[in-house]
Amino acid sequence: MADRSPTSRLVDMLAGRPPGPRSLGAQVQRARTYPPVHPKGWYQVARVADLDRGEVVPVRLLGEEVALFRTASGAIHALDGYCPHMGTHLASGGTVEGECLQCPFHGWTFDGQGAVRDVPYQDLTPRICARTWPVCVAYGLVFLWHGPVDDDGRPPYTPDFWPELDTDRFVLRGRYAPRDIGMHLSEFAENAVDVAHFPKLHGRMHIPWTRWHVPGMSVFHVADWKVDEQHPFLSHFLNDATLGFRGKELPQTGAHADATFVGPASVVMFRLTVRDLGDVMIAQTHTPLEAPGDPLRLRVRFTWWSERRMSRFFTHYIVGNWVSQWWQDVGIWENKVRLEKPKVVGGDGPVNKLRAWYGQFYEGVESP
Ligand code: FES
Numbered sequence: 001m002a003d004r005s006p007t008s009r010l011v012d013m014l015a016g017r018p019p020g021p022r023s024l025g026a027q028v029q030r031a032r033t034y035p036p037v038h039p040k041g042w043y044q045v046a047r048v049a050d051l052d053r054g055e056v057v058p059v060r061l062l063g064e065e066v067a068l069f070r071t072a073s074g075a076i077h078a079l080d081g082y083c084p085h086m087g088t089h090l091a092s093g094g095t096v097e098g099e100c101l102q103c104p105f106h107g108w109t110f111d112g113q114g115a116v117r118d119v120p121y122q123d124l125t126p127r128i129c130a131r132t133w134p135v136c137v138a139y140g141l142v143f144l145w146h147g148p149v150d151d152d153g154r155p156p157y158t159p160d161f162w163p164e165l166d167t168d169r170f171v172l173r174g175r176y177a178p179r180d181i182g183m184h185l186s187e188f189a190e191n192a193v194d195v196a197h198f199p200k201l202h203g204r205m206h207i208p209w210t211r212w213h214v215p216g217m218s219v220f221h222v223a224d225w226k227v228d229e230q231h232p233f234l235s236h237f238l239n240d241a242t243l244g245f246r247g248k249e250l251p252q253t254g255a256h257a258d259a260t261f262v263g264p265a266s267v268v269m270f271r272l273t274v275r276d277l278g279d280v281m282i283a284q285t286h287t288p289l290e291a292p293g294d295p296l297r298l299r300v301r302f303t304w305w306s307e308r309r310m311s312r313f314f315t316h317y318i319v320g321n322w323v324s325q326w327w328q329d330v331g332i333w334e335n336k337v338r339l340e341k342p343k344v345v346g347g348d349g350p351v352n353k354l355r356a357w358y359g360q361f362y363e364g365v366e367s368p
């Protein structure tokens with residue numbers, strides 16, 4: 001996941017997208033106002049298509065180095081990036097041997113559970129384990145779990161709630177990799193209940209994928225947020241959006257959004273239903289990198305599907321509308337702080353209720 005190309009930067013500039021946080025110094029100061037950047041949850045680190053059988057790649061997550069590898073049988077495992085023997089980076093020259101990963105320095109071999117399977121220069125295999133990360137593959141994406149696990153090493157849930165995406169009904173239509181964003185992922189969740197910013201920030205229609213307004217066109221929102229009744233670690237942001245022209249609503253233009261926050265909004269799945277045309281699904285994932293000197297650096301990835309009967313072009317149009325609105329928020333998120341006691345007034349949404357719900361994602365995880 002390399003830095004942006006000059007072409008991507010030019011596209012961002014032409015589309016009017018915000019250039020990024022004002023300074024790294026401000027980022028460090030802003031970070032102090034937030035809780036740690038690593039609540040417990042599932043984090044996307046790769047796409048399955050990026051990882052061939054027999055390949056190992058380095059990924060960065062929450063300030064940690066991880067060696068992600070795919071075995072000969074196709075299984076995907078994640079080990080701590082640094083070999084427990086003498087600290088060599090396992091993804092820098094390491095090789096996949098069958099179902100195991102071999103360190104490039106002394107040739108120790110580790111299986112997917114981190115156990116040492118072979119030391120080439122002695123018969124005795126030490127009972128040493130490399131640290132592992134639970135992996136889940138869903139929708140062609142690879143997720144790692146950060147947080148407590150049960151006695152069998154299993155996380156409390158997996159993020160694969162939408163099996164229909166792996167059926168014939170839906171077709172993968174595209175993906176989008178914006179530049180890294182300087183924000184804490186809790187802001188994304190908080191934004192959903194902050195209904196008072198909708199008219200000001202999201203009340204105008206944009207040319208899809210850009211921040212340029214369409215003259216005369218407005219967007220009206222009716223939004224709600226609720227915790228999932230079956231799974232308390234899920235919540236739903238519901239929004240009915242209607243277009244307007246010169247301030248008058250055009251009721252026949254309505255679209256309904258149900259965005260499910262999986263855990264701390266590290267994974268968010270949007271279901272956008274357009275009347276008579278079908279559903280578009282967007283997986284928006286947030287992965288804090290916790291880069292040195294850049295504590296709020298967040299990697300955001302969009303992947304989307306639509307029902308087979310909906311055209312690729314129209315899907316792209318719908319997703320582009322959402323991405324335009326998302327960039328509107330980015331311009332705010334990248335320069336704001338978190339107030340411990342915001343001065344919430346009657347017309348604001350349930351910000352404190354959201355914060356109370358969000359607190360569960362810090363239970364049982366270590367602080368740095
Ligand atoms: S450092 Fe990895 S085998 Fe020695």
Ligand SMILES: [Fe+2]
Nearest residue numbers: 191201202329
């Ligand atoms: Fe917003």
